[in-house]
Amino acid sequence: MQKTINGVTLRKMLVTSYSLLEENKDNIDSLNIFPVPDGDTGTNMSLTLKSAVAEMNACESSTIEALSVAFNRGALKGARGNSGVILSQIIKGMFSELMKSQEAITMKDFARACEKGCETAYKAVTVPKEGTILTIIKAIAESAKQNVKSDTFQDYLHKIIADAEKMLQMTPDMLPVLKKAGVVDAGGRGLVVIFSGMYKMLAGEMVNVEFVDKVEKDVTSEENHVNYESLADIRFAYCTEFFIINIYEKTTEADISSLRQRLLEIGDCVLCIGDLQLVKVHVHTNEPNKALGYALQLGELNGVKIENMLEQNRQLRKNAKKEELKEYGIVAVAAGDGLNNVFKDIDVDYVISGGQTMNPSANDIATACDAVKAKTVFVLPNNKNIIMSAEQANDITSCNVVVIPTKTIPEGISAALAFDRNATVDENKEMMTEVISSVKSGSVTYAVRNTNIDGMDLHEGEVIGLDKHDILVHGDNIEDTTDALIQKLVDNDTMNITLFYGEGVTAEQAEQFLATLELKYANCDVSMIEGGQPVYYYLISVE
Numbered sequence: 001m002q003k004t005i006n007g008v009t010l011r012k013m014l015v016t017s018y019s020l021l022e023e024n025k026d027n028i029d030s031l032n033i034f035p036v037p038d039g040d041t042g043t044n045m046s047l048t049l050k051s052a053v054a055e056m057n058a059c060e061s062s063t064i065e066a067l068s069v070a071f072n073r074g075a076l077k078g079a080r081g082n083s084g085v086i087l088s089q090i091i092k093g094m095f096s097e098l099m100k101s102q103e104a105i106t107m108k109d110f111a112r113a114c115e116k117g118c119e120t121a122y123k124a125v126t127v128p129k130e131g132t133i134l135t136i137i138k139a140i141a142e143s144a145k146q147n148v149k150s151d152t153f154q155d156y157l158h159k160i161i162a163d164a165e166k167m168l169q170m171t172p173d174m175l176p177v178l179k180k181a182g183v184v185d186a187g188g189r190g191l192v193v194i195f196s197g198m199y200k201m202l203a204g205e206m207v208n209v210e211f212v213d214k215v216e217k218d219v220t221s222e223e224n225h226v227n228y229e230s231l232a233d234i235r236f237a238y239c240t241e242f243f244i245i246n247i248y249e250k251t252t253e254a255d256i257s258s259l260r261q262r263l264l265e266i267g268d269c270v271l272c273i274g275d276l277q278l279v280k281v282h283v284h285t286n287e288p289n290k291a292l293g294y295a296l297q298l299g300e301l302n303g304v305k306i307e308n309m310l311e312q313n314r315q316l317r318k319n320a321k322k323e324e325l326k327e328y329g330i331v332a333v334a335a336g337d338g339l340n341n342v343f344k345d346i347d348v349d350y351v352i353s354g355g356q357t358m359n360p361s362a363n364d365i366a367t368a369c370d371a372v373k374a375k376t377v378f379v380l381p382n383n384k385n386i387i388m389s390a391e392q393a394n395d396i397t398s399c400n401v402v403v404i405p406t407k408t409i410p411e412g413i414s415a416a417l418a419f420d421r422n423a424t425v426d427e428n429k430e431m432m433t434e435v436i437s438s439v440k441s442g443s444v445t446y447a448v449r450n451t452n453i454d455g456m457d458l459h460e461g462e463v464i465g466l467d468k469h470d471i472l473v474h475g476d477n478i479e480d481t482t483d484a485l486i487q488k489l490v491d492n493d494t495m496n497i498t499l500f501y502g503e504g505v506t507a508e509q510a511e512q513f514l515a516t517l518e519l520k521y522a523n524c525d526v527s528m529i530e531g532g533q534p535v536y537y538y539l540i541s542v543e
Contacts, residue, residue: 002153002202004104007062009202014071017197018053021046024193030449031186041186044081044359044385048088049194051078051361060271060280068099077363077396083133083187085362085388086121090137090191093120107156111144114160124388131174133187139167140195157199164192181451236267236284239307240291244279247299251276255298262294284309325399328421328428329374332412333360333382333390336532339409339500346416349374354386362389366397376400376425378432382412400425404432407468408441409500409531410541440489441468442540444482463537478505478537479513483520489542490521497524500531500539 005013021028021042028042055074059066072095079088094117101109118141122128143163150156168188172179256279260272267285274280279298283291288306295301329349334340335358340351349372354360369377377399381390384407394401402425406412415432423431444465447458458464458474465473465485472488475481486497497517501510507530514528531539 004106005110005153006104007064007067010064010098010105011056011062011067013198013201014056014067015053016201017194018046018049020197020200021049021190021193028186028190028193031183031189041081041083042190044084045087045187045190045194047080047361048075048078048084051075051363052088052091054078060273064101064103064105065099068095071095076392077361077366079362079389079392080359081385082388083190084359085392086124086133086187087191087194088362088392089121089124090117090133093117096120107144107148107150107153110153110156111141111148114141114144117141129175131171131178132185133191135171135174136164136168136185136188136191140164140191154199154202157195157202161192161195161199164188164195168192177453181453236269236286237308237310238286238288239269239282239284239309240267240288240305241280241282242292242295242304243302244274244281244295244299245302247276247279251298259294259298263291266290326374327376328419328425329369329372329377329399330380330416330419331365331368331372331377332380332416333365333386334409334412335534336500336502338530338532340532342413342500342529342531343416346413347419348380348416349377354383359383359386360389362392363396365390365393366401369393369397369399369401372399374399376402378415378419378428379403380406380412380415382406382409402429404429404436406436408439408443409533409539410441410498411436411439413541414439414543438543440542442466442472442485442489442538442542443536444478444485444538444540445536447474479509479516482513482538482540483517486517486521486540486542489540490524494521494524494542496527496541496543497521498527498529498541498543500529500533500541502531502533502536502538504537 025042025046028045029040032040052071052074055077056067056071059070061067072092075088075091079085094113097113097116098105098109114137118137121134121137125134128134140160140163143160147156147159150159168184171185171188172183175185178185253276256272256274259281260270263270263272263281263283263285266287267283269282269284271282272279281291281295285291292301292304330347331350331352332343332348333352333354334343335353340353343351350368352360352364352368354364365379369379379390379393379401381387381403387403387405387407390401390403404415406415414435418431418435419428420431442465444463447460447462447464450459452458453471456471456474458471463475463478463481464471465481467489473481473484475484490497499510499514510528510530514526517526533539
C-alpha cells in the first residue's frame with residue numbers, strides 16, 4: 001500500500017502525465033470556443049510540459065529536490081501561450097513546496113504543494129476569471145487538503161481527480177460563452193488530464209509513454225545566458241569528475257552510499273550514481289585529492305577530469321567586459337518574411353518567428369533578448385496569447401525586459417515607430433503603450449470549426465474578419481469580407497489604411513484589390529505591403 005512518493009516514482013508520474021496530455025492535446029484544442037486558427041490550449045500546455053519533462057530527464061539525480069528544480073525550470077523556459085504560462089505557474093508553486101520533501105512526498109506534502117500551486121497561479125493573472133483552469137486548480141487544492149487521510153496515494157489521487165472533474169463540469173455555468181458552445185474549459189480539462197496521468201502511473205494503467213530525454217539547445221550561443229554577476233561567488237573551486245571501475249569484491253552498495261555522504265562533506269553538486277559494476281562521480285570541491293582518495297577505497301579510477309572553475313570564471317568575466325552592452329534593444333514577434341523586413345526597416349533588433357499557431361516560449365523570447373546585447377530590451381509580442389510568455393521571459397534573461405502589450409502586428413509597428421533612443425526607459429514605455437491604444441487593427445482569416453459566436457452562425461472554412469477582440473464580418477469571398485471589415489473600422493477621421501497580404505494571397509490579387517480600395521477610399525492613403533504571414537489573408541491597420 002503506497003502512502004508516499006519517492007523521486008523515482010515522481011519522475012515516472014510526470015513523464016506519464018506528459019504522455020497522456022500529448023495523446024489528448026487535439027481533443028483539448030477542440031474545446032476552444034473562438035474559431036480562428038491559433039496556438040490552442042492543448043498544444044501549448046503539451047509543449048510547456050514537454051519542456052519540463054525534458055529538463056527533468058536531463059537531470060541524472062533522482063532526489064525529489066533535484067527533479068523538482070529541473071521540472072520547474074523546464075516549465076518556466078518552455079511556457080507557451082496563456083494556458084502554458086498559467087500551467088508553469090501552477091508547477092512553480094507546487095514544486096517549490098515538493099522540493100522541501102526529503103526522502104519521500106507524503107499526502108500532506110502534496111496537499112501543501114497543490115495549495116501553493118493554486119496561490120501562485122492566481123497571483124500570475126491580473127484579473128483572475130472563474131470557470132477557467134484557475135477554478136480547477138483551486139478545486140484540486142481543496143480536495144487534496146480534505147483527503148489527506150486516504151488509505152493509499154492511488155486512492156488519494158483518484159478522489160482529487162473526481163472532485164476536479166466535478167468542478168470542470170460546472171465551468172459552463174460560470175462562463176456563459178462555454179455554456180453556449182456546449183463545452184467545458186479547455187485549460188481545466190488539460191489540468192485534469194495531467195493529474196490523471198499521475199494516477200494512471202500509480203494504478204499501473206497503460207499509457208503510451210514518450211520519454212523526452214533531450215533538452216533543446218538555444219538558438220543563440222550558451223554564453224548569452226551566463227549571469228556574470230553570479231560567477232563572482234564560487235565556494236568550491238574544482239569541478240571533479242571520474243568513474244569507479246573494476247570495483248573490489250569487498251565493496252557493497254552501502255559503501256557507495258557512504259561515498260556519497262563523504263563527498264557531501266567536502267563539496268556540493270554531488271552526483272554519485274551506479275552499482276557494483278560502475279559508479280559515476282561528480283563533485284565541486286576544494287579538495288579533489290580527498291574525493292579521489294575516498295573513491296580509491298572502492299575500486300579503480302578512470303576518466304578523471306578536474307577543472308578549475310575559478311580560472312573559468314576569470315575568463316568569462318574577461319570576455320564579458322570586452323563586449324559593451326548598448327542601452328536599448330527591441331524584439332518583436334512576427335511570422336512572414338515581409339513582416340520580418342518591415343520590423344527590421346524600423347530598427348527592430350531581433351524578430352522572433354511566431355504568432356498564431358506558433359506561440360514562442362518564454363525561453364525563445366529570453367534567448368532573443370539576450371542576443372540583442374542590450375541593458376534594456378523592449379518586447380513587442382503582437383499577439384494577446386504571447387504577452388504572458390514575454391513577461392515570464394524576464395525571469396530567465398540577464399537583461400531588463402520591458403513588455404509593451406501589443407496584441408496585433410499594426411500595434412507592434414506603431415509602438416516600434418514611437419520608440420525614442422534618447423528617451424528614458426519609463427518615457428519610452430509610456431509613449432509606446434499610449435500609441436497602441438489609438439491603433440485600429442483588423443485581420444481576415446478562416447473559421448476552423450462550426451460555431452455560433454458574436455451573434456453569427458459560422459461554418460468551417462468560411463472567411464471571417466476580426467478587430468482586436470471580436471468577429472465583425474463573415475462571408476465566402478476574401479476581398480468582399482476584407483472590404484466589409486474595413487468599412488467597420490474606418491470613420492471620418494481615418495487618413496491611412498494599410499494592408500499586409502499573407503501566404504493565401506498572390507501579389508497580382510493584392511494589386512487588383514488595392515486598385516479597388518484606392519477608388520473606394522479616395523480620401524485616404526491606401527497602402528498594400530507583402531507580409532507573407534501564414535493563416536491570415538490580410539492584416540489591416542487603420543489610422
